[in-house]
Amino acid sequence: MKVIKQSPMKATLTLLALALASTTTMAQELSITVTNLTQGLHFTPVVTAAHSNESRLFMLSDMASTELQAMAEGGDISGLVSLLSNADANINENPAGGLLAPSMSASFTLTNDSANTHLSLAAMILPSNDGFVGLDSWEIPEEAGTYTVFLNAYDAGTEANDEIRGSGVPGEAGMPVPPPLDASIGMNGTGVTDMESNDKVHIHRGSLGDDDMSAGKSDINNSVQRWLNPVAKLTITVL
Amino acid sequence: MLTFNAQKNISRKTAKNSLYQIVIVSLLTLGLAACGDSYKYSDDNYTPLVQPPMEYSYSITLTNLTYGQPLSPIAVILHGDSKMWQVGQSASVALEKLAEGGDNSDFLALESNLATTSSAGPVPPGASVTLNISTTEPMANYLTVVTMLVNTNDAFSGLTGVDISTLVLNQEKSWRLNVYDSGTEQNNEAVGTIPGPADGGVGFDADRNDIDLVGYHSGVVSKDDGLSSSVLTQAHRFDNPAVKLTITRTK
Known part of the structure; x- marks a missing residue:
């Protein structure tokens, strides 16, 4: 380290300036718990990220990105993760190690760089066609403490909500059904609708469902797999 | 200077x-x-x-977050310290006209209003509108914004009597707004009773055949969900919040 001779007064001021600068640019340690508040929905692997004010995972009333579409239609967060990596975000992937079951929680820690002042989260909700639980750019408080944020269910606007078994591949109709959900989702539904008239990200209108596990319009169970907002709770402790 | x-x-x-x-x-x-x-x-x-006289100006942006509920022309009002509706109270006739028919003209003409503006037309799902409102009236410290979800009997969203006097220049404040039921018209979803494009029916009817108290809306049922007499489909269902509202003080 280079030593520069200077007056004691100047040295004090320099130290003071450094001290002030470090309080505003210090990384933060976040302890985060995501809770699935529903009794009948599963969340696919959750992606949570601290990022700059310039980046967004999704925005209400904007068209979904192809990466958001892949998450919302099939639960694939790899595209969002690479977008976030390219934007120098601090990322946590898949804290539940797979599906986050109804009423279950997953906890993790995240250290955010000083430039990454905002927190976002996304995970597909099942059963749905392109529904997801999301948090869009919540400003991370500088003050230490525990904060609670309630999250809503969104519709990516990229696929018709036909509510019948099908594909998780972006652009293909129907809902993906991973093995753990196979028994709880109906069969042979004729389809609720083949239209998606609102192609912007919006608040999900909810699933219709029906009470017939082997026929009917929908493969969703109307007494178990519906929801009302909020669908998730996020507890963030700023250490 | x-x-x-x-x-x-x-x-x-x-x-x-x-x-x-x-x-x-x-x-x-x-x-x-x-x-x-x-x-x-x-x-x-x-x-x-x-x-x-000191002039205060605000820019108000409203976004329709629903899948299939166009919002009737947005009424924006600055007024004194009061609420223009309250859960558990009867809706005014002006609010009833707005909530049943999407017609905000009586609501905008209320004598207690100190400044008003309205969007030129309805705001479709997924769309946004920005409105500007200015006043030199020192008492105009409270904001009301209200709009009808037009494919319903009498559902509306908005906020009322919010103190905006503490906003400093360029400060922004946002809300996600839930849906109210004006309680003035039964939610029968019947043909001829819904003013929106789902039906094209009659809006305002002076007869109050519901509980006559404002409350939170329980959502529409629709014919797809077992209300066989409903003119609405699953596409008209909604969940809270229905509206995102942002106000910025610009002067």
């Missing part, structure tokens, strides 16, 4: 205190200016103690 900048950045609640400061500084400035060559006014027509 300095005092002007300071004035712009303070909230309205402290405006009174700073008025004294302005008067004092103005008097000092006047005293100094009077000694210099740059003094442009004669003593007769320069009246430093009369302040022009």
